[in-house]
Amino acid sequence: MLPIQSNFSLQHANTLGLPAIARHFLRLTDTQQLAELCLDPVLSVLPWRILGGGSNLVLADEINALVIAVELKGRRLLKEDDDAWYITAAAGENWHEFVQWTLAQGWAGLENLSLIPGTVGAAPVQNIGAYGVEIKDSLFELTAYRLSDGQARVFSAAECQFAYRDSCFKQAEADQWLIAEVVFRLPKITSLKTNYGDIEQELQVLGQRTAQAVAQAVIHVRQRKLPDPAVMGNAGSFFKNPIVSNALRASVLAAHPELVSYPAGPAHYKLAAGWLIERAGWKGRQLGPVGMYQKQALVLVNHGGATQHDVVLLTQAVQADVRAQFGVELEAEPVWW
Known part of the structure; x- marks a missing residue:
């Protein structure tokens, strides 16, 4: 039986801290649960809303829908070739923690996107970006499940129709898919992008010019300029x-x-x-x-x-x-x- 909760408060599930009550709520920990949802005679006819880290949402007081919080976990090196590493991550992984993990493994490319709140699965929806880098620069493909019937589909980067802070998942395909897994292609030879904002100045203070130093510079700048959602x-x-x-x-x-x-x-x-x-x-x-x-x-x-x-x-x-x-x-x- 699916662990559905009714009249669930989302106030702590959105970083703006807006009061909102979801008519029904489910923590999705296995994609098999989607198949069960599609067969449920009551839940299958409700609108579904997909919730990641809640960092890019403005919620109404009442959400007359089934809110599905994606908590799928897992990350690993999928494969590598002469030019790049291919890393896969489940949609429920914390984005910042995932970026820092890739850097710890020696896989550069995502360092400019450090400390962006949210989850791996939500990142492509918004085509998140910062300091001259966007997720479209490294996303190879993703797997999403169609909400109407639970069928899986693999989207190439081109099929995601990325644009500035945009993708097909915000436009033509909005509310039709649940992103479950994302594969990133991180090149083995990469150039650091440091000529944006205050990054170069921070690197001079740090005295290093590595991908991890860029990540630390980005973290310093963001912490200095942006409020912590846990505080404000x-x-x-x-x-x-x-x-x-x-x-x-x-x-x-x-x-x-x-x-x-x-x-x-x-x-x-x-x-x-x-x-x-x-x-x-x-x-x-x-x-x-x-x-x-x-x-x-x-x-x-x-x-x-x-x-x-x-x-x-x-x-x-x-x-x-x-x-x-x-x-x-x-x-x-x-x-x-």
Whole structure:
């Protein structure tokens, strides 16, 4: 019999710390449980929501669905060839711990993604990225189970349709698949990516230039700039860095020569959302029980007692002020339930 819990509190299962009650809840520890779910006459007709580390979610007060917390475990070297190692990890593995484990084995490539909260299975959904690296750079393939019938399918990296903080699992295939296992290809010859943010400065302090040193530098920078969700509820970077046309970038730059931006393909630039939010006056500013973090304007924080409604009001207020001041549209990163 499946260990289903009813009216389950998700307040400690989302890093924003929003109060939410799931109508039904299951800790998935074996993919065989999916087959049982698909045959259950009551549970199979409910909406299903897949929960990883809860670090990229904005939850409503009531979730009228079966929430499946993926707790599949396991990680190992799958194979290697002359050029790369292929490492497989179950979806319920903690992402940061997995990254540090790969580095301890001597397999570089994921070091820039250190200390990102969440699980291995949730990482491809968002195409997580930091300091010039995205998960699409190293993901080889993944295995997912279709929620409608429990059938497994292997997705190549191309089939995941990765884009900036996006994938098919957030768009065309949203809420249709449960990612169970991910295979990474980590090249045996790799170059460290250190020319982003404060990483180079941290490396000079550390006095080393290894993959593990880069990981330590990333950890130091993130700890300095981002609040610990265990202390202050947050969902990390809350807004995407907007990608705009050269013309719009030039217009903003003319009025604000200090604008922070980066080339983003032909005729487009990526603007630093944190810079826009800070210049719009929202860094360290609250609206009710939520606000933008005083050390990093890109991070929305819960000062205590917030609900999804409070997050909606702040999101809309920040978007409106950035639009009015710069003519730029901001898009929230998290998934909304």
